[in-house]
Every structure is written in structure tokens, then in C-alpha cells.
Amino acid sequence: xxxxxxxxxxxxxxxxxxxxxxxxxxxxxxxxxxxxxxxxxxxxxxxxxxxxxxxxxxxxxxxxxxxxxxxxxxxxxxxxxxxxxxxxxxxxxxxxxxxxxxxxxxxxxxxxxxxxxxxxxxxxxxxxxxxxxxxxxxxxxxxxxxxxxxxxxxxxxxxxxxxxxxxxxxxxxxxxxxxxxxxxxxxxxxxxxxxxxxxxxxxxxxxxxxxxxxxxxxxxxxxxxxxxxxxxxxxxxxxxxxxxxxxxxxxxxxxxxxxxxxxxxxxxxxxxxxxxxxxxxxxxxxxxxxxxxxxxxxxxxxxxxxxxxxxxxxxxxxxxxxxxxxxxxxxxxxx
Numbered sequence: 001x002x003x004x005x006x007x008x009x010x011x012x013x014x015x016x017x018x019x020x021x022x023x024x025x026x027x028x029x030x031x032x033x034x035x036x037x038x039x040x041x042x043x044x045x046x047x048x049x050x051x052x053x054x055x056x057x058x059x060x061x062x063x064x065x066x067x068x069x070x071x072x073x074x075x076x077x078x079x080x081x082x083x084x085x086x087x088x089x090x091x092x093x094x095x096x097x098x099x100x101x102x103x104x105x106x107x108x109x110x111x112x113x114x115x116x117x118x119x120x121x122x123x124x125x126x127x128x129x130x131x132x133x134x135x136x137x138x139x140x141x142x143x144x145x146x147x148x149x150x151x152x153x154x155x156x157x158x159x160x161x162x163x164x165x166x167x168x169x170x171x172x173x174x175x176x177x178x179x180x181x182x183x184x185x186x187x188x189x190x191x192x193x194x195x196x197x198x199x200x201x202x203x204x205x206x207x208x209x210x211x212x213x214x215x216x217x218x219x220x221x222x223x224x225x226x227x228x229x230x231x232x233x234x235x236x237x238x239x240x241x242x243x244x245x246x247x248x249x250x251x252x253x254x255x256x257x258x259x260x261x262x263x264x265x266x267x268x269x270x271x272x273x274x275x276x277x278x279x280x281x282x283x284x285x286x287x288x289x290x291x292x293x294x295x296x297x298x299x300x301x302x303x304x305x306x307x308x309x310x311x312x313x314x315x316x317x318x319x320x321x322x323x324x325x326x327x328x329x330x331x332x333x334x335x
Contacts, residue, residue: 025186025202032057033065033168035192040201041179042186049182053175060171063088064163066112077112079157082149090151092163092170092281099166099285100143103301106292107285108260110146112160113137118265120256134263141260169194169236169284176280188230189280196234196280206231208334211274225313225323228332230276236283238291239272239313257291268294271321274311276329282308295324302326 028039028050039053063086064073076083085093096109117129117137140158147154155161163170168191176189176196186199188207197207210224228235238257257266273290277283286308290298295314302310309328316322325333 028053030054033061033171033192034067035168037191038188039175039190040188041184042199042202044183047182049179052178056175056178057171060088060167060174064092064167066160066162066164073161073163076153076155077160079155079159082147082152082154084152087151088170088174089153090148092166093146093148093153093161095170095281096163096166096285097143097146099282099289103289105143105260107165107289108141108143109161109163109166110141110143110155110159111165111258111260112162113140113158114258114260114263115162115164116160118258120258138263141263165238165288166281166285168192169234169280169282172196172234172280194234194236194280194284195230197230198232209235211235211237224335226274226311226333227335228329229334230332233276233278233332234280234283235274235276236280236287237272237274238284238287239270257288259292266292266294269315270295270298271313271315273298273313274329276309276332278307299324 024042024046026041026043026046026048028037028048030037032054037057039049041049043049061068062071065071066073066077068074072083072085072089076085093109096107099107100109114134114137117133140156140160142159145156145159146161172189172191172194173196175191176187176198179187179189180198186201188195188197188201188209195209197209199207201207206229208227209230210227212223213225258264259266270291273287275283275287275290277286286301286305290301290310290312293301295312298310298312302308303326309326309332310324311326311329312324313321314324
């Protein structure tokens with residue numbers, strides 16, 4: 001694995017032909033959680049929730065961001081001590097464990113030691129990892145080792161909980177639920193490409209979302225892999241387009257998604273998967289499960305779930321990809 005490639009993020013793009021004209025709709029944009037966010041909603045009495053939403057981002061970071069040294073997750077990750085956590089942490093942890101059980105460990109919230117080993121999330125991905133190093137870290141991975149007592153959590157020393165494959169989706173749901181608590185019925189919440197939408201936009205139309213093709217450069221004439229209408233649903237996309245390695249000898253792709261069972265980046269033909277679900281948190285986590293399982297494993301998984309729809313982009317051969325779409329997903333696509 002000698003060559004490191006970066007490829008354009010399959011980003012989410014909210015389709016809008018005109019600028020917001022109705023003064024009751026408010027648009028908020030900014031940066032949080034190491035990425036960007038875009039929120040549009042019909043405001044009750046013109047209320048601007050910007051300060052509230054920024055406070056939500058801070059609260060979630062203080063709960064489960066491994067980049068905040070004083071966060072609850074950073075404290076838990078010091079290991080071997082029961083740590084009192086908040087309801088946000090417990091909600092994400094409980095759902096993570098449920099999905100881990102459901103996926104037979106293909107999703108594992110204790111994958112932190114492997115994420116650190118491979119260097120994903122930092123500028124330079126490590127190329128000097130060997131089997132001995134991987135085996136050493138695998139001994140410190142296993143969600144069944146998490147101990148929960150009431151509102152306190154403990155993990156063995158050397159373990160690390162990592163919510164990166166689910167926390168952003170949770171953030172989207174939290175903000176959406178917060179808006180609904182103020183009787184906002186028309187909104188679109190997007191954080192780092194994870195989206196949840198309800199109702200209609202300022203033109204009275206169902207929210208249209210476009211997902212970019214997994215190409216190194218954006219083609220203005222054919223930018224989107226697909227455009228869909230998202231009504232009272234959530235959408236998440238994950239893939240090997242963000243950061244991957246290619247073995248120059250075999251041509252094999254090493255995804256940035258790590259397989260918790262092997263300890264190595266997932267190796268399969270799946271370039272990306274987009275999941276539609278009732279919650280952004282679930283869509284986020286299930287997209288990761290699919291990336292670990294690969295094309296056929298993902299198809300099988302989606303067929304077993306009545307509440308999930310998926311769109312897969314995968315290699316036929318290098319530089320030539322094709323797609324698979326569940327029947328339910330096709331109903332959302334408009335272009």
C-alpha cells in the first residue's frame with residue numbers, strides 16, 4: 001500500500017433555483033464538528049435559532065467529541081473508571097450497541113484504537129502498519145466490553161469509544177427534533193452531508209437533495225449522481241471516495257472505513273452507499289455497516305430491513321463504476 005489518493009467527497013447539495021424570498025424562511029450556514037452545516041426552516045414568528053443551534057453543537061462536542069480533551073468521551077476513554085455521562089452520550093451509546101449487535105459486530109463503537117492506528121481523520125494516513133500492530137489493537141476492540149451502570153460508563157484500559165460513524169447523524173436528528181419542539185414543520189437540516197428534511201421549502205415544494213458523483217473534479221454539466229425529493233426522511237452517504245489507498249501491485253482499494261473484525265480498512269468494490277431511513281443517526285451508522293460488508297453484503301443487509309433504502313455505487317473495474325438501487329430508493333429519485 002504505497003499510494004495514497006484523495007477523491008472528492010460525495011457531497012450533499014440542496015437544490016434551489018432561487019434565493020429565499022419568503023421572509024419567514026431562515027437559512028443558517030457555518031462550521032461545526034470539523035465540517036460545514038446548512039439549515040433552512042420556516043420560522044415561527046420569524047425566530048432565528050442560530051444561537052440555540054450553536055449551543056447544541058457545543059453541547060454535543062462536550063459530550064462525545066474525541067477532539068475535545070475535556071469531553072465526556074475523552075474522560076471515558078482514559079479507561080477503567082466509571083464515568084457519569086449525560087443523556088446524549090447514553091442515547092448514542094445505546095443505539096451504537098444495538099446496531100453493533102444487529103450487524104454482528106460490523107459496526108463497533110470501540111473501534112477507536114484502530115482509527116488511531118491507521119491515522120484516519122488526520123492529514124497523513126499511516127503506511128507503516130503491520131499485522132503485529134493490528135493484532136495488538138484488536139485486543140482492545142470489542143463493544144461487549146463496555147460496562148453501563150445507570151448513567152455511568154466504563155471501558156477497559158486501552159479501549160477507546162469512537163462515535164464518528166454515528167454522532168453527526170445524531171446531531172442532525174437532535175437539531176431537527178429541537179426545531180419540531182418549537183412547532184417548526186418545514187425544515188432541512190444538513191451537517192457534513194447527513195440530512196433530514198420535513199415538509200416543504202420556501203417555494204412550497206418537497207426538499208430536493210443532490211449527491212455528487214464520486215469524481216475527482218466536479219462537472220457542472222453532470223455534477224450529480226442523483227437528485228431526490230426527501231420528505232420526512234433522513235439521508236446519509238458514506239464511501240471510499242473521501243480517503244483511500246490503492247495497492248500499486250494489486251490495484252486493490254483500501255477504504256477509510258475500518259473493518260472492526262480484521263482491523264484493516266475495508267477492501268471491496270463499494271465506492272459509496274447512500275441510505276434513506278427515518279433517522280439520520282440510523283442512516284449514518286447503517287451506511288458504515290454497508291461499507292464494511294461490501295456490495296453483496298450491503299444488498300443482503302438492505303433486503304433484510306423494511307425501514308431502509310439504499311443506493312450503491314461500486315467498481316466494475318478501475319475507473320468504471322455502476323450502481324444498484326433498491327426499489328424504495330428509486331421512488332425518491334427525480335433525476
